[in-house]
Amino acid sequence: MRTFTYERAVDAASAxxxxxxxxxxxxxxxxxxxxxxxxxxxRPEHLIxxxxxxxxxxxxxxxxxxxxxxxxxxxxLAAHMLVREGYPLLAEALLSGASxxxxxxxxxxxxxxxxxxCPYFYYEGPAGCNKRDPGSGCSALGGFNRGHAxxxxxxxxxxxxxxxxxxxxxxxxxxxxxxxxxxxxxxVAIDAFYRDPGTxxxxxxxxxxxxxxxxxxxxxxxxxxxRYRKVRDRASYEFALVSVGVIAAIERGRVDLVxxxxxxxxxxxxxxxxxxxxxxxxxxxxxxxxxxxxxxxxDAVGRGHNDFxxxxxxxxxxxxxxxxxxxx
Amino acid sequence: MEIELLLNGIPRRLDLDPRxxxxxxxxEHAHLTGTKKGCDHGQCGACTILVNGRxxxxxxxxxVMHVGDEIVTIEGIGATDRLHPLxxxxxxxxxxxxxxxxxxxxxxxxxxxxxxxxxWPSHATADVSRPTIELDxxxxxxxxxxxxxxxxxxxxxxxxxxxxxxxxxx
Numbered sequence: 001m002r003t004f005t006y007e008r009a010v011d012a013a014s015a016x017x018x019x020x021x022x023x024x025x026x027x028x029x030x031x032x033x034x035x036x037x038x039x040x041x042x043r044p045e046h047l048i049x050x051x052x053x054x055x056x057x058x059x060x061x062x063x064x065x066x067x068x069x070x071x072x073x074x075x076x077l078a079a080h081m082l083v084r085e086g087y088p089l090l091a092e093a094l095l096s097g098a099s100x101x102x103x104x105x106x107x108x109x110x111x112x113x114x115x116x117x118c119p120y121f122y123y124e125g126p127a128g129c130n131k132r133d134p135g136s137g138c139s140a141l142g143g144f145n146r147g148h149a150x151x152x153x154x155x156x157x158x159x160x161x162x163x164x165x166x167x168x169x170x171x172x173x174x175x176x177x178x179x180x181x182x183x184x185x186x187x188v189a190i191d192a193f194y195r196d197p198g199t200x201x202x203x204x205x206x207x208x209x210x211x212x213x214x215x216x217x218x219x220x221x222x223x224x225x226x227r228y229r230k231v232r233d234r235a236s237y238e239f240a241l242v243s244v245g246v247i248a249a250i251e252r253g254r255v256d257l258v259x260x261x262x263x264x265x266x267x268x269x270x271x272x273x274x275x276x277x278x279x280x281x282x283x284x285x286x287x288x289x290x291x292x293x294x295x296x297x298x299d300a301v302g303r304g305h306n307d308f309x310x311x312x313x314x315x316x317x318x319x320x321x322x323x324x325x326x327x328x
Numbered sequence: 329m330e331i332e333l334l335l336n337g338i339p340r341r342l343d344l345d346p347r348x349x350x351x352x353x354x355x356e357h358a359h360l361t362g363t364k365k366g367c368d369h370g371q372c373g374a375c376t377i378l379v380n381g382r383x384x385x386x387x388x389x390x391x392v393m394h395v396g397d398e399i400v401t402i403e404g405i406g407a408t409d410r411l412h413p414l415x416x417x418x419x420x421x422x423x424x425x426x427x428x429x430x431x432x433x434x435x436x437x438x439x440x441x442x443x444x445x446x447x448w449p450s451h452a453t454a455d456v457s458r459p460t461i462e463l464d465x466x467x468x469x470x471x472x473x474x475x476x477x478x479x480x481x482x483x484x485x486x487x488x489x490x491x492x493x494x495x496x497x498x
Contacts, residue, residue: 001347003346003347004346004347005346006329008393027390029389030388030390031385031388034349034389034390035369035370038368038369047346047390049392049393051393075382075448078448078449078456079448079449081459084456084457084459085457088456088457091449091456092451092456095449095451095453095456096451098474099373099474099475100436100439100440100443100450100472100473100474101370101373101376101383101384101385101436101439101474102385102474104382104383104384105388235470236451236470237473237474
């Protein structure tokens, strides 16, 4: 690990100012950042510890929504009754990720910013990685790419985003609240928070230098039923091959509301808006779900080892739609 | 940097490089070697300890981040002449072979049983919106999945934890 200096932030306003001035990095749970620092993939010169900032509240909002402080741990969020009752999709997604120990440490903001587990990114060797070392190429393109993206990827990077939590938040239309070094705040829809890999996959989000995630805002709990289903190589403590988060309601046998987000298929949680539109108003039958699944995967591209993900994503979606809305 | 950590109820002054993980601070500086280093990347759970009553991986956090916290390691949980009920249960149920993962398993199980007492759901919970949790073997396995045992003593580990959970239940 490279050397760095460390300070514990006193308050959020001074932390963003310090980060902008020093180029320092925020550390909270540290479960991903420290792992990457040990491997010298991340090499911060200054660490600003924001884990004790008073951003730990889960508060109902006047509009009926929920405000989740960025320092709320993954386990506290999953255990909160307002989440379990109003947003069970989010609790299910959180509980399907990592281990009890890691969820106790990992923060809401840090979970959003965790980096890909692409093996070519993670393990330095002769194989190039544009995310780790710009211009060195993407070894996954012609290499071992069983876990890689089938949607949204570029010729520079086919890595996936590893978060389960963010998939649920994407289906829930969450917004991310950011605090800038000039003390202004802005809100970004989670779907617009992540950047496409394009030609420079190092840059993963729209965060500006020094900006800090202070909260995630959920709209009022949606009507209908919610479900998160994760398919992976082992039953626990494993990243998704494919995951699906669905919110759905039926009215007189027809799909009245549906929101679909996929995990494990792209560089970000993948919202399937065209599939949602095509399914809305259709009869709640397996035939409708299969058509929607075809729409969701219309642009999917396999890279060899991960070709199976396209069919797996379709089948998983159909299963979750049937779980939430029934099927004739 | 010189810092003070509260280790098993005893304040200890340590002079540490900021890079020192809490795990290395415990083992190499405070000489509390009961906590084991397995993978050093948060994948095996051998380094599980309790911080403010919650189980965490000591390898994936910096010692300097824990000034002011109550840190409990296996040395603070029991000793040969005063075994913790989980330690006794692991002996009775043969919950280990080589023993390398055991201190992590026991710290993790203590944290896990506390989480169940607070009715935290898990991935094995059928309906997360129900406010109470019933701890069956499926729940124990899921909740302990962050602790690997390469000797594969899993069935006996589950039996040991079940034994303690049943006897502690009101």
